[in-house]
Amino acid sequence: MIPEQNRFESDPDEALEADPRLPAGWTVDTPDPADRFDVARLTHLLRDHERHGRGWAGSGVDDVLVEVSEHGLKMRENVVVRDPDGDIHAWGSVHDRSVGRMLFVHVVQRDLPGDVADRCSEVLFDWAAAQARSVGAARGLETQQIDTGAFQGDDRQARWLSGAGFERVRTWWQMSRSVTLDEVELVPDPRHWSADGVVFRLVRRTDASLPDEGDLREVHEVLEGAFVDHFNSSEETFEEFVHRLREDPGHRWDHWWLAELTDEDEPQPVGALVGTVSESAHGPDGSYVSYLGVLEAARGRGVAKGLLRTIIADAARRGRDRVGLEVDADSPTGAAGLYTSMGWTTKYVTESWHLDVPVG
Template structure:
C-alpha cells in the first residue's frame, strides 16, 4: 500500500532558476528510473561516491531502484552533460513527518568548479522540495537529513557550505559468523528463555505475514525509539511501505520477542533483519532495526534477538551480521555489541538542515 500522494515538485524547471549557471549544453532533468542505462549510470556514480568516502563500494542497481521507483514518497533529479551523461544525482525521500532524506552524489571526475556548481544545484533543488513537503504536511519547519562518510572531506565541505550541521556520528559495525553458531539458539524460528519467547512473525499459507504481528513490530519500534536521536513518528503504512522497498527485505527476517510469564502475552522487543547480498562471496545478514521497550529491559531481550539473527545467518551459510549504532547514544548499546563480537568497519555522519516553510 502506498501511504500518500507525492508531495514533491516533479519538474526541475519549476524548482530551479532558468539560468542554472551550468556550461552551455548541460541540463537538469528528471531521470527515467526504469531505463536500464540510467539505473546503471546512477549505480556507477553511487559506487564511486562510496569508494571515495570509505575505500570500497557496496551499493548497486537495486539500491538505486529503491530511490528511483519509490514514486509516492521520493523524487529524483540529475545533471547531464552535453553528451547526455549523468554527472550528478539528487534524490529526496519524504521519510516521515518533519524528516526528509537527501541523497547527494556528484561525479568524482568533474573539475572542482563544475562539481561545486552541480552540488549547489542539488542543494537548491532539495531546499525547494523541503518547502513543498513541509507545506503539504502543514509544518513550519522541514528538516533535511543527509550524511557523509567520516573521511569524505569534499562532501563535508559542501554540506557545511550549504548550511548543514553535523549532528551525529554512526559506527557501522560487523560481526563474523561461524557455521557452528547455527546452534547458538535452539531454533531461530522460535525459542524461549526466562519467560521470553523469540519467534518469527507468523505467516499464512499464502506467505503473507500476520498484520497483527507486523503492527506489534511497528508499535514496539515506535515505543522503543521515542527518546532516541531524531526519532520521527511514522505511520504503520509508511513503515511497511518503506521497509518492503529495501532490496534485502525478507519476511522471514522479522522477529518479535514476547514476554509470556506475565498476566498477558506482551510484545516487548523486535528485530527486523535484511539480506546483505555479495557478488564476491557469501551473503550476510543485517540488523535493520532492533528495539526493546523500556519495560522489558534487563531481561535479555536484545541479547536474545541478536543471538537469534546470528544463528539464523549461520544456518543460511552466511559469514557476517552487520548493524549501525549511534556513537553518541546514552544507552550503551555499543557495549553489548562489542561484547558479542561486533567491531566498527567504518564511520558515517548525519548532517541536518532546518528549512523554514514559507506561508505564501
C-alpha cells in the same frame, strides 16, 4: 499497503526556478528508470562515491531502482545534471521519510573539474531545499528538516554541506561481526525459542504465506515506542513503515522477529528485530540488523541479546558469514557496549548532517 501521495514537486524547472548557471549545454532533469543507460550511470556514480568514502562499493542496480523506480517514487523524487551528450554527472534524491524528516542523497562525480563540481553540488542543494518546502507544506509544517549523510573523512562532501548551512549532528559506527557455522547452536531454533520468560519468534504467516498484519503492527508499535526518545526520532505511520522496509532489496519476511514477555496471561510484545539480506557478488551473503528495539519496561531481561543471538544463529543456519548493523556512537543506551561484547567491530564511520528549512 500504500502510503499517501507523493508530496514533492516533480518538475525540476518548477523546483529550481532560477537559472542553474551550469556550463553551456548542461541541463537539469529527472532520470528515466526505463533507460538502462541512466540506471547504469547512476549505479556507477553511487558505487564510485562509496569506494571513495569507505574503500569499497556495496550498492547495485537494485539500490538505485529503490530511489528512481515507479514504486519508489511514491515517497521520493530525483534530479540529475547532464552534460551536452546527456551523460549524468550529479544526482540528487529526496525521500519523504516521516513527519518533519526528509532524507537527501547527494552524489557528484568525483573527477569533475572543481568549479563544475561545485556548481552541480549547489544545484542539488537548491533543489533539495525547494523539495523540503514542498513536502513540509503538504504536511502542514512550519519547518522541514533535510537529513543527509557523509562518510567520515570525505572532506569535499563536508565542505559542501557546511557551505550549504548543514550542521554535523551525529556519528554512526557501521559494525560487522563474523559468523561461524557452529553458531547455529546459539539458540535452540531461530524461528521460535524461549528463555527466562521471554519468547523469541518470527512474525506469523497467513495461509497465503503473507505476514500476519497483527504481528507487523506489533513490530511497528514496539519500534516506535523503543525509539521515541532517541536521536532524531519522528513519527512514521504503519503504512509508511511497511512500504519503506519492503523497498529494501534485501527485504525478507522471514527476517522479522518479535520478543514477548510471558509473565502475564497474554504474551506482551516488548522487543522487535527487523533483518535483511546483504547480498555479495564475491562470496557468501550476510545478514543485517535494520532495526532492533526493546521497550524500556523490558530492558534488563536479556531481550536485545536474545534477538541478536537469534539473527546470528539464523545467519549460521543459512550459511552466511557475517551480521552487520549501525549504532549511534553517542547513544546513551549503551548499545555499542553490548555489540562490542558480542563480537561486533567497526568497519567504517558515517555522519549525519541536518538543515532545517523554513517552509513558508
